[in-house]
Amino acid sequence: MMSELAATAFVAISLRSIISLNSFSGNNKPPMFGDYEAQRHWQEVTVNLDAKQWYTNGTDNNLQYWGLDYPPLTAYHSYLMGHVARSYNSSFVELHTSRGIETKEHKSFMRLTVLAADAFVYLPAIWALCVGSDRSFQSNIKQLLFVLFALYPGQVLIDNGHFQYNNISLGLAAAAIAAVLWNKHYVAAFAFTLALNYKQMELYHALPFFSYLLWATLSQKSFKSFAIQLTTIAGIVLTVFAILWLPWLQSMDAALQVLHRLFPIGRGVFEDKVANAWCSINVIFKLKKHFPNNQMALICLGTTLLTVLPTNIILFWRHSKSMFLLTLFNTAAAFFLFSFQVHEKSILLIALPAICLFNWWPTEMLWFLENGIDA
Numbered sequence: 001m002m003s004e005l006a007a008t009a010f011v012a013i014s015l016r017s018i019i020s021l022n023s024f025s026g027n028n029k030p031p032m033f034g035d036y037e038a039q040r041h042w043q044e045v046t047v048n049l050d051a052k053q054w055y056t057n058g059t060d061n062n063l064q065y066w067g068l069d070y071p072p073l074t075a076y077h078s079y080l081m082g083h084v085a086r087s088y089n090s091s092f093v094e095l096h097t098s099r100g101i102e103t104k105e106h107k108s109f110m111r112l113t114v115l116a117a118d119a120f121v122y123l124p125a126i127w128a129l130c131v132g133s134d135r136s137f138q139s140n141i142k143q144l145l146f147v148l149f150a151l152y153p154g155q156v157l158i159d160n161g162h163f164q165y166n167n168i169s170l171g172l173a174a175a176a177i178a179a180v181l182w183n184k185h186y187v188a189a190f191a192f193t194l195a196l197n198y199k200q201m202e203l204y205h206a207l208p209f210f211s212y213l214l215w216a217t218l219s220q221k222s223f224k225s226f227a228i229q230l231t232t233i234a235g236i237v238l239t240v241f242a243i244l245w246l247p248w249l250q251s252m253d254a255a256l257q258v259l260h261r262l263f264p265i266g267r268g269v270f271e272d273k274v275a276n277a278w279c280s281i282n283v284i285f286k287l288k289k290h291f292p293n294n295q296m297a298l299i300c301l302g303t304t305l306l307t308v309l310p311t312n313i314i315l316f317w318r319h320s321k322s323m324f325l326l327t328l329f330n331t332a333a334a335f336f337l338f339s340f341q342v343h344e345k346s347i348l349l350i351a352l353p354a355i356c357l358f359n360w361w362p363t364e365m366l367w368f369l370e371n372g373i374d375a
Helices: 002-020 035-048 072-088 104-137 142-150 153-163 166-181 185-198 200-218 223-248 252-262 277-282 293-318 321-338 344-359 362-372
Strands: none
Touching (some): 035 153, 072 185, 104 142, 142 344, 166 200, 185 200, 185 223, 344 362
């Protein structure tokens, strides 16, 4: 079994490495250069400026040029990678002058940072999830699930081709799901809070975690056990948020500025074409012409809640692990179809629970994974 695991991991890393040899988003396309430059620019900003300036527009941080728009854990990751880059070659993150750098040396460095995240976060997390799935459902498909996770083209092409770090948030979410399957609820709360603080799109998975952990807390046999579990889970979530958000909690304006960057209502319901309900409706009914952004955001919020609440209420009452996985899939799909500012990469948030459901619906899940790549 260990040899099969090692072989799959080796093939996964090799495939990612081969794809990394090719071009990336925005290659040689000034003045913005694409997502590759966005990730590099965040390293530049975080290592050269004080944390309080990371989300604020200024002379040294023009938010119109790839301003940071992900939660603090992404910023800290950029900060760490930025220091590694500076120690290797300071020109990679020089303030202002490093914009648009696309040397072969820098490309190798950036590609290796993604592969490192694959090797140390994503692949270990999905293996824990696969083992937990076998353990919980008395199945024997962990190796097959690991192959599906490790070689899923959507994640590989977006992270190792296009260039992003979805592997970190997905890895943390996978670790949280694995913890639920292993009945490690405190670990689940910790891992998912980290995932949510890496990418706000993990809100797609938030309600199922809330519903399941709430049931697990209320189902304790004694009031003492209930109180301990409730205060511990709440304490974990609040402590993680407090530590990660500490530089911006000293001022209401600073905290609101971060939130404004994370949820940019002013951009509109969508920017590019993506296979969700609003883009489809917009073909025959121009939403942006009839609804202001604030109003459209409320419409999206209401529609999304109406579609996700029934399945999460059922999860709370039926509270099985298989229902938890199904609710993750349904909720993520509803968010993708009806929420505000959906990005095409958000399909990865549905693919994660889709692979988990392969044990019950192999044909349907494979069909979804195949067609989801085109979404």
